[in-house]
Amino acid sequence: MDPDTEIAFDFQPYLRQYKSGRVVRYGGEPVVPTGTDPVTGVVSRDVHAGDGARARVYLPPGAAADANAKLPVVVYFHGGAFVTGSPARPLTHAYLNDLVSRSGAIGVSVYYRLAPESPLPAAYDDAWAAVRWAATRGAGGDTWLLNHANMSRGVFLAGCSAGANIAHEMAVRCAGAGVALRGLVLVHPYFAGEEAIGGETEDLVERRRRTWRFTCPDTPGLDDRRLNPFVDGEARAAAAAIPCERVLVCVAEKDYKLKDRGLWYYRELKGSGYGGEVELFESMSVGHAFHFGMLDSRQAVQLQERTVAFIKK
Known part of the structure; x- marks a missing residue:
């Protein structure tokens, strides 16, 4: 053949x-280009984000004209099972415009290499380069961050699905590198483990084994600490040490494949010895990553308002 x-x-x-x-x-x-969003007035541009990484940076309307505006920074990681998606994808771009407009924060949406052409840990490495770049206010090379980023308490990390998994891993790395965080937002996070929990079936676990190994060939399996952050005492201690004040975990009622893992993460982090606040928000009557395709729906607005309140707290 x-x-x-x-x-x-x-x-x-x-x-x-x-x-x-x-x-x-x-x-x-x-893909959609950068520029001024006609709906929200948010301005965006693509930039180099250190060590070969790239990001799409978003500035709230009016901020560029206000030299005194000092804004929180949200570093965002898109989902797509580590194999698809980008900040330039229409639904992701629209979501960031909406988040930045509502929150008044600077958005840094990270381009990361995709598997299988670039197997994991490539995505984690690109994400880490972008986090370090953002935490240093663009390493002196991005005027939006240099002029407007308020780094007095650190940055927020956020992501959906596989992007939420990346966000958690970045929070763990921040502890060892002295990078200050304000908060961590995990929306419908993708985690797994060799042992089924809740409503997970053995068939689902087996499919995850195959797809995880496809995206990350050099892995011990589903109990890889990047995928199962509470697999042992060392991993649990690393999760407990994430250097942020609070964590928001969001799940969806009809996210039948990943809701149980989101709830599991919430419970495990609360019991790990983590010293900050752990909050849980559930969207009712909707499924996984529903908000991208229905930003104006009641549930999506509620989820966005909860995220914005977390950032502004």
């Missing part, structure tokens, strides 16, 4: 990889 047409791995609903190594992503990767 032709290796360019013979399927090696079918990762529904995201992509298909052929034995030749060719990867086809379902639906392609549509």
Whole structure:
């Protein structure tokens, strides 16, 4: 058979990889340009974010004209199972415009390399480069951060699904590097483990084993500490040491594959010895990452308002 047409791995609903190594992503990767958003007035631009990483930076309306405006910074990681998505994807871009407009924060939405072309830990490494860059106010190279970032208490980290997993891992790394954080927002977070919990089935666990190894070939399995942050005492201690004042965990009632893991993370972090506040918010009657496709819905507005309140607290 032709290796360019013979399927090696079918990762529904995201992509298909052929034995030749060719990867086809379902639906392609549509992009939207930076600029001024006509709905919110938020301004965005793409920048280099250190060590080869890139980010899309968002400034609230009017902030550029106010030399005295000092704003919180939210570093955001998009979802997509580590294999798809980008800050330039239409739904992600619209979400960041809305978040920045409502919160009055500077948004830093991170481009990270995707598996399988760039297996994990590439995404984590790109994310870490961007976090360090943002924490140093753009390393002197981005005037928006240099002029307007309020770093007196550190930055916020936020993400959805796989992006929430990345956000947690970045918080763990911040502890060892002395990077100050104000808060951590995990929306419908992607975590797993070799032992099923709640409503997880063995079939679901097995599918996660296959897809996790596809994205992260050099891994011990689902009990990899990046995926199971409470697998042992050392991992639990690292989670307890994340250097932020508070954590917000958001779940969705009909997120049947990941809601139990979000609740598990909330309970485990509260019991780990973490010294900050751990908050839980549940969106009712909706599923995983619902808010991207329905930003104006009642549930999405409630989720965004809860996130904004967390940032402004």
